[in-house]
Amino acid sequence: DVQETMAGEITTAFGELAIPKLLGFVQNPALAAADKEQALQYIYDLNPAHQETKVKLVAHGMVQCMTDLIASASSTDKMKLQATGLLRSAASLPQGRDAIAKNGTLAALSGLYASKNCSVAVMTAVMQVLELFTATGEGAKHAFEAGCVKLTVHACADTRSAADAQPYVLVPSLSPLPLVQAGLATLFNLTLLDDALLQAIEVGAVVVLRHLIVTRQMLGIVCRCCANIAKHYKGKIAFVKENVMMLCPALLQHPDPQIRMDAVSVVMLVAVNTEAKKQLFGVSGMIEALCTLAKDDTNIPCAECAKTTLRLIAEYPTARSKIQALHAPL
Numbered sequence: 001d002v003q004e005t006m007a008g009e010i011t012t013a014f015g016e017l018a019i020p021k022l023l024g025f026v027q028n029p030a031l032a033a034a035d036k037e038q039a040l041q042y043i044y045d046l047n048p049a050h051q052e053t054k055v056k057l058v059a060h061g062m063v064q065c066m067t068d069l070i071a072s073a074s075s076t077d078k079m080k081l082q083a084t085g086l087l088r089s090a091a092s093l094p095q096g097r098d099a100i101a102k103n104g105t106l107a108a109l110s111g112l113y114a115s116k117n118c119s120v121a122v123m124t125a126v127m128q129v130l131e132l133f134t135a136t137g138e139g140a141k142h143a144f145e146a147g148c149v150k151l152t153v154h155a156c157a158d159t160r161s162a163a164d165a166q167p168y169v170l171v172p173s174l175s176p177l178p179l180v181q182a183g184l185a186t187l188f189n190l191t192l193l194d195d196a197l198l199q200a201i202e203v204g205a206v207v208v209l210r211h212l213i214v215t216r217q218m219l220g221i222v223c224r225c226c227a228n229i230a231k232h233y234k235g236k237i238a239f240v241k242e243n244v245m246m247l248c249p250a251l252l253q254h255p256d257p258q259i260r261m262d263a264v265s266v267v268m269l270v271a272v273n274t275e276a277k278k279q280l281f282g283v284s285g286m287i288e289a290l291c292t293l294a295k296d297d298t299n300i301p302c303a304e305c306a307k308t309t310l311r312l313i314a315e316y317p318t319a320r321s322k323i324q325a326l327h328a329p330l
Helices: 002-012 018-027 033-046 051-059 062-071 077-090 094-102 105-114 120-133 137-145 149-155 177-190 194-202 205-214 219-230 233-241 244-252 257-271 274-282 286-294 300-313 317-325
Strands: none
Touching (some): 051 094, 077 120, 094 105, 105 120, 105 149, 120 137, 120 149, 194 205, 219 233, 219 257, 233 257, 244 286, 257 286, 257 300, 274 286, 274 300
16 A cells, blocks of 8 residues: 555655656545545655656656646645645656646646635645746747636736636735745746737736736836836837836836836837837936936946937937936936
8 A cells, every 4th residue: 555655665766666656546546535645745755855756757657647636626725736836846847848738737737726716825836837837938838828828917916706706806916925926927937928928918917017016016027027018019008008107217216226227128118119208208207217327327237228218208309308407318
């Protein structure tokens, strides 16, 4: 039984015996739920210890086994949480990402996340799998094709209503922090792809990012996501429509130099659009903040971005007069 396998073979975890037998226990439909849970616990305890163990788990079909487990209605919440943890480990390996792409794992993860009674812990674990999986361009492409953009956007702003039949409820202020962190990291990876970026805009990414700016949450990764979106014409239009630029002067004056750099990059990218340029000129404190950055000799890349943005805005005579009055070095 499971106990005997553990006693006799767990010490040879790097060998060819314990891993396939333990996976076999998890997959055995005749095995009692308690024994399955115990076998899964042994696998879960083995997994983080050694890189070689992770490789062998993937080689012995762990990804398919865990995919079947999270898709099973009979799996407990604990089992689903451990299974997603093992999938997260697999997603850190090239062969693991390949197995995830080929075994229907992304569809199973999406279904698990959207299930009505999915716990916040499991939702977070799902998003952490996607965060690692989308870290490569190929992984991001697979995730987009599997329909993961919508759940990623909602992970950045997710609250689950038991009374609501809809799988997603967009109420950013109630988001559990670790879930939002993983969601934003995944959103950043996905929005490096144009197709995924456009879909993210369609399902409300700009609204979510605007809220996070307002509430001053995780501004670094939020600004980097905004910069990805601002590279696309439709992203610029969305920022104008949602009045995101009204919030930028505060970001341009943030004490963190990296946030200032990311924020001025967003403003520069958006300023290329004619409508956005008009809005920028009308934003209280925008020109003053840009002029201050343009004069900052301690951060040359940031200063150059600010100067480029000011040159774009200076195409309007009134804006040019104001910039000149502030003695900004263009």
